[in-house]
Amino acid sequence: MTTRWLTAEEQRAWRAYIAATHLLEDAIDRQLQQEAGMPHLYYSILANLSEVPDRRLRMTDLAEKSKITRSRLTYAVTRLEKDGLVRREGCPSDKRGSTAILTDAGMDVLERTAPGHVETVRAAIFDHLTPEQVGQLEEISAGIARALEGDGGEVTREDLPWRRRSSSPCT
């Protein structure tokens, strides 16, 4: 089958997108490295933990929520644990399991650095986007995510809504 190349408009959009994501990740990483002493991903992990009941999540669920591989998460949590921002706990009901818990120190870092982070995100994105554009950005991003999560693996019985896979909350 003959290749369906990108149209001129698609090319422009694709290039602009690549440039924007590179610049943005760089800027945010730099800002957070400065003020929180960690890259964006690590900050996100803390943030994800902070907004979940009891501030605790099984590793797999945290990886899922953060859209990263388990291996990457293991490394990150090990570092964050060393810094005292996260704590690990085994899971009595499933001895394979491991739970990451946001410590008070972790929460403090988050509260201290959140304003600066939001300011950066605002300056880079939302301060110059119209409300319609905010909606468009969400739509487009959601579409991309849908396309990629859909075929990450085949659809199995477990992925259907009434049997969605998910680790037990670790009693």
Add this chain to the structure above:
Amino acid sequence: MTTRWLTAEEQRAWRAYIAATHLLEDAIDRQLQQEAGMPHLYYSILANLSEVPDRRLRMTDLAEKSKITRSRLTYAVTRLEKDGLVRREGCPSDKRGSTAILTDAGMDVLERTAPGHVETVRAAIFDHLTPEQVGQLEEISAGIARALEGDGGEVTREDLPWRRRSSSPCT
């Protein structure tokens, strides 16, 4: 000054954006690693070289075009050179300078793997975007890039249009 937090809509857009970029970079990296034996960034570097006169660019200009740091580029080019896809040449007119040149082998790899790459990009993004959304994506991305390139460094005389900094094309 009191923090201007994100609105609910902005939060949703921001999260969707983060998820989309993570998933997309992962997917593209995996695809290119499979078929071209290199991560997306390296592929982009080759692509950038391929569309410039003589397929050659000074390191600094290539870094600029690729939106990455010089140091990162040095590493990447070293690897690509080892693979024979890029060749380096000194610059007679400015002995500090170094020029990266796409080799024929590099061009071959590009031509061989471009179709698969485009297909992946299409499947992830453009196949489920309306033409209006393509335009919106470009607009939004360009806005972000503008915001971030603008304040990367202070504006100095050299940055003004009639004295724009740029390496000589290396006579």
Add this chain to the structure above:
DNA sequence: CGGGCTTGGTTCAAGTTTGAAACAAACCTA
């Protein structure tokens, strides 16, 4: 029960990225 498959998580080596420091060439400017 007793293998054999799946799942949750970590580990390991190889590859990549980072930011600061190092260098050398080019560019002032007195």
Add this chain to the structure above:
DNA sequence: TAGGTTTGTTTCAAACTTGAACCAAGCCCG
């Protein structure tokens, strides 16, 4: 034209990422 600054690029060590391999612990089914 000597000395100081800037520019183009690389280097280095430390941090991070990757994917495959590994190790238990649960699960399944005869």
